[in-house]
Amino acid sequence: MKKLKNQNVKGTMDYLPEDEQIRRIVRRTLENTFIRYNCLPIETPILNEQKLLDSKYAGGNEIVEEMYTLSDRGKRELALRYDLTIPFAKVVAMNPGLRMPFKRYEIGKVFRDGPVKPGRFREFTQCDVDITGVSSQMAEAELIEMALDIFNELGLNVTIQYNNRKLLAGMLTFISVPSSRLNDVILTMDKLEKIGIDGVKKELQQKNISPEAIRSVERYAQEWIGQDLTYFEQFAAENDNVQEGLNELSELTSYLDGLNILQDCSFNPFLARGLDIYTGTIYEIFLSDQSISSSIGSGGRYDSAIGGLLGSEETFSTVGISFGLDVIFTALKGRTTAIIKEDKPDYVIIPIDAKREALIVASAYRKLGYQIEVDMSEKRLSKSLERASKRGIENVILIGKEEVKNKEIILKTLNEGKEERITFNF
Amino acid sequence: MKKLKNQNVKGTMDYLPEDEQIRRIVRRTLENTFIRYNCLPIETPILNEQKLLDSKYAGGNEIVEEMYTLSDRGKRELALRYDLTIPFAKVVAMNPGLRMPFKRYEIGKVFRDGPVKPGRFREFTQCDVDITGVSSQMAEAELIEMALDIFNELGLNVTIQYNNRKLLAGMLTFISVPSSRLNDVILTMDKLEKIGIDGVKKELQQKNISPEAIRSVERYAQEWIGQDLTYFEQFAAENDNVQEGLNELSELTSYLDGLNILQDCSFNPFLARGLDIYTGTIYEIFLSDQSISSSIGSGGRYDSAIGGLLGSEETFSTVGISFGLDVIFTALKGRTTAIIKEDKPDYVIIPIDAKREALIVASAYRKLGYQIEVDMSEKRLSKSLERASKRGIENVILIGKEEVKNKEIILKTLNEGKEERITFNF
Numbered sequence: 001m002k003k004l005k006n007q008n009v010k011g012t013m014d015y016l017p018e019d020e021q022i023r024r025i026v027r028r029t030l031e032n033t034f035i036r037y038n039c040l041p042i043e044t045p046i047l048n049e050q051k052l053l054d055s056k057y058a059g060g061n062e063i064v065e066e067m068y069t070l071s072d073r074g075k076r077e078l079a080l081r082y083d084l085t086i087p088f089a090k091v092v093a094m095n096p097g098l099r100m101p102f103k104r105y106e107i108g109k110v111f112r113d114g115p116v117k118p119g120r121f122r123e124f125t126q127c128d129v130d131i132t133g134v135s136s137q138m139a140e141a142e143l144i145e146m147a148l149d150i151f152n153e154l155g156l157n158v159t160i161q162y163n164n165r166k167l168l169a170g171m172l173t174f175i176s177v178p179s180s181r182l183n184d185v186i187l188t189m190d191k192l193e194k195i196g197i198d199g200v201k202k203e204l205q206q207k208n209i210s211p212e213a214i215r216s217v218e219r220y221a222q223e224w225i226g227q228d229l230t231y232f233e234q235f236a237a238e239n240d241n242v243q244e245g246l247n248e249l250s251e252l253t254s255y256l257d258g259l260n261i262l263q264d265c266s267f268n269p270f271l272a273r274g275l276d277i278y279t280g281t282i283y284e285i286f287l288s289d290q291s292i293s294s295s296i297g298s299g300g301r302y303d304s305a306i307g308g309l310l311g312s313e314e315t316f317s318t319v320g321i322s323f324g325l326d327v328i329f330t331a332l333k334g335r336t337t338a339i340i341k342e343d344k345p346d347y348v349i350i351p352i353d354a355k356r357e358a359l360i361v362a363s364a365y366r367k368l369g370y371q372i373e374v375d376m377s378e379k380r381l382s383k384s385l386e387r388a389s390k391r392g393i394e395n396v397i398l399i400g401k402e403e404v405k406n407k408e409i410i411l412k413t414l415n416e417g418k419e420e421r422i423t424f425n426f
Numbered sequence: 427m428k429k430l431k432n433q434n435v436k437g438t439m440d441y442l443p444e445d446e447q448i449r450r451i452v453r454r455t456l457e458n459t460f461i462r463y464n465c466l467p468i469e470t471p472i473l474n475e476q477k478l479l480d481s482k483y484a485g486g487n488e489i490v491e492e493m494y495t496l497s498d499r500g501k502r503e504l505a506l507r508y509d510l511t512i513p514f515a516k517v518v519a520m521n522p523g524l525r526m527p528f529k530r531y532e533i534g535k536v537f538r539d540g541p542v543k544p545g546r547f548r549e550f551t552q553c554d555v556d557i558t559g560v561s562s563q564m565a566e567a568e569l570i571e572m573a574l575d576i577f578n579e580l581g582l583n584v585t586i587q588y589n590n591r592k593l594l595a596g597m598l599t600f601i602s603v604p605s606s607r608l609n610d611v612i613l614t615m616d617k618l619e620k621i622g623i624d625g626v627k628k629e630l631q632q633k634n635i636s637p638e639a640i641r642s643v644e645r646y647a648q649e650w651i652g653q654d655l656t657y658f659e660q661f662a663a664e665n666d667n668v669q670e671g672l673n674e675l676s677e678l679t680s681y682l683d684g685l686n687i688l689q690d691c692s693f694n695p696f697l698a699r700g701l702d703i704y705t706g707t708i709y710e711i712f713l714s715d716q717s718i719s720s721s722i723g724s725g726g727r728y729d730s731a732i733g734g735l736l737g738s739e740e741t742f743s744t745v746g747i748s749f750g751l752d753v754i755f756t757a758l759k760g761r762t763t764a765i766i767k768e769d770k771p772d773y774v775i776i777p778i779d780a781k782r783e784a785l786i787v788a789s790a791y792r793k794l795g796y797q798i799e800v801d802m803s804e805k806r807l808s809k810s811l812e813r814a815s816k817r818g819i820e821n822v823i824l825i826g827k828e829e830v831k832n833k834e835i836i837l838k839t840l841n842e843g844k845e846e847r848i849t850f851n852f
Contacts, residue, residue, distance in 0.1 A: 004519035012471035020467040038799040041446040045438035070496035093430035134802040356684040373464040376560040
């Protein structure tokens with residue numbers, strides 16, 4: 001057979017059954033856990049009005065640049081969604097009748113025309129839970145617990161780093177970073193682990209942050225490393241933001257402690273998350289063995305996005321978490337964890353000149369709940385048995401003309417070579 | 427709260443939880459049945475090279491006109507897929523190592539910039555199974571049985587109409603329709619039920635079919651109505667296509683009879699299906715109560731598409747079936763069938779100044795497999811109870827400071843008003 005050369009667009013790929021079976025397990029584990037946590041499903045369109053997606057309350061300039069745009073036959077200016085957060089905020093803003101707190105999940109494709117690297121695609125699947133209408137840290141605690149549940153079930157050891165934007169902003173103000181430059185500095189500090197303190201200094205210089213502020217950042221960065229919450233208490237009296245951030249963090253840690261998951265979480269005073277929208281708690285999930293260095297899930301509190309979309313000053317307490325199906329799949333592929341089982345039929349039915357009867361037997365076994373394959377290859381029996389054996393199939397059912405006449409089928413156990421004839425009323 | 431006006435693009439919509447829960451049931455019923463029939467999952471990209479999708483082996487001109495096109499930052503000419511068939515054919519053609527027969531399913535979004543009417547969208551979800559590598563009618567029989575299984579489980583009574591393109595083409599040749607115009611005539615005849623014989627005649631005139639051929643079509647159309655297979659046997663000796671079509675149909679009906687589902691199927695000699703690609707058996711699924719007049723699933727055999735995509739004369743025996751998630755959802759919405767249950771938490775936990783303990787109790791109950799909601803609204807207890815009661819919640823758990831001190835929780839049955847205190851070790 002001739003082979004067609006790769007037809008896939010850069011940054012997209014096909015998942016063949018071997019991989020897609022693993023992705024199905026991940027998707028179902030996520031969804032079943034979402035349901036157990038009483039998250040409600042919604043589904044929003046991939047096609048959106050361009051002006052909705054480049055709203056300033058959306059993902060920031062970097063993402064808007066990566067947006068795929070198109071127009072339809074009616075000359076509408078459209079774009080493909082690049083996250084599930086704006087669609088969620090839109091749904092909340094369009095439906096004031098929703099029962100609050102509203103906790104929804106959505107699993108769906110998003111698109112970003114950005115750099116491609118291993119595990120990073122232009123078309124990928126996000127799995128998001130967002131809760132709106134909860135101002136306490138219960139929301140964050142529940143989402144963090146849910147994330148740990150999911151990765152535990154998938155057999156992946158993870159650590160969840162957390163921080164608080166108010167604490168971070170307050171501390172930066174305290175060390176004299178001007179408030180107009182806070183976000184710029186925060187977005188750069190987020191890269192500390194990746195690019196080191198020299199990289200951070202360089203980027204801050206490029207952003208025209210004053211030399212004094214950069215020196216402060218450098219000095220404090222060294223001082224903050226490895227500090228726990230108590231270290232920051234000394235600054236609380238000096239800055240309201242620090243105080244509020246600490247209050248929220250200690251509320252959160254009290255919940256995590258109660259849930260006996262504090263040991264799976266790690267406070268990181270530099271964690272910033274690359275998006276402007278966050279206003280409180282933020283968190284990122286990392287594989288404990290660091291076999292993948294980027295995070296495999298993340299989220300945080302963003303209390304202004306929905307109000308912003310509405311063009312109002314109203315605050316909507318909102319907390320979200322996002323899981324990347326593709327990166328979780330990458331983490332699982334090749335690993336043996338209890339939940340990753342190869343999907344094989346319980347029985348392969350091989351007809352020998354008895355197609356009609358093979359279909360009838362298959363139907364009867366499926367009604368009993370079995371996963372059944374009918375061998376329709378019309379190959380010789382020895383060939384069919386060899387193929388089944390190679391695939392690790394344990395049980396086959398043989399039906400020939402003689403068996404049909406005698407109203408019986410042959411159950412054959414391949415590894416033991418045992419055969420048993422059982423009556424079957426065709 | 428201010429309300430955002432509708433932001434959705436024409437032909438797209440949001441599914442809120444009430445509807446999405448039904449769609450989830452449909453999606454899972456389909457997928458679970460696909461698995462029971464040993465279909466393997468694949469996932470293909472939505473973004474494709476434009477030149478792949480407007481290949482002449484694709485959906486025909488009408489669909490290509492409705493294709494959304496766009497270009498990326500690298501100036502690639504892209505398009506959004508409009509079906510799952512071309513992506514399937516592409517995967518088969520790109521991966522000659524696939525074990526044959528190859529039976530895959532895919533559930534995913536497709537896009538068509540076409541007319542919008544109730545139940546017909548521009549962005550919608552298809553659920554397809556295709557089998558390649560099976561030349562016998564076992565493939566068709568299995569797909570038809572699978573469709574009946576699915577609709578039976580969903581509680582929808584359906585009838586599957588079937589026909590054979592070879593029979594239809596042969597009969598039209600026999601009544602002197604020139605072979606170059608066969609497809610034109612077939613596509614028009616497909617509309618017989620919808621536009622009547624006068625409509626068919628008119629459309630054939632517009633297509634410049636000769637008056638003699640149109641008269642033949644009219645005469646035979648009346649003669650064929652309600653005929654079963656035996657009627658067509660008299661023409662088999664005159665035309666090979668008719669003979670082959672009849673052979674295939676009688677093989678298929680022998681299987682359907684063996685599976686005891688022939689009574690759910692109905693031979694319709696005019697059924698044509700609106701696409702060029704079909705080469706053998708074709709079928710369409712209709713609601714028996716005709717509450718929706720368009721089909722809710724359809725498919726057939728297309729033996730040339732994959733070879734065509736490869737630019738070779740090779741024949742790939744291929745049979746497919748496609749279910750429309752949106753139309754099935756529309757059919758189910760508002761109906762009471764056993765499988766459509768409202769998704770409600772098993773327990774709602776209401777903390778009264780005991781947030782931390784509420785989270786701990788929720789965690790313990792979820793570990794037992796229960797679906798748990800923690801009431802995070804921070805409303806008064808009476809208000810929370812009223813809301814739970816209105817939603818038809820049966821069981822709530824109350825935890826106040828007193829209970830925490832006594833290491834107990836209150837289990838309250840809302841409709842009976844019963845309360846029970848049970849020990850809980852926070």
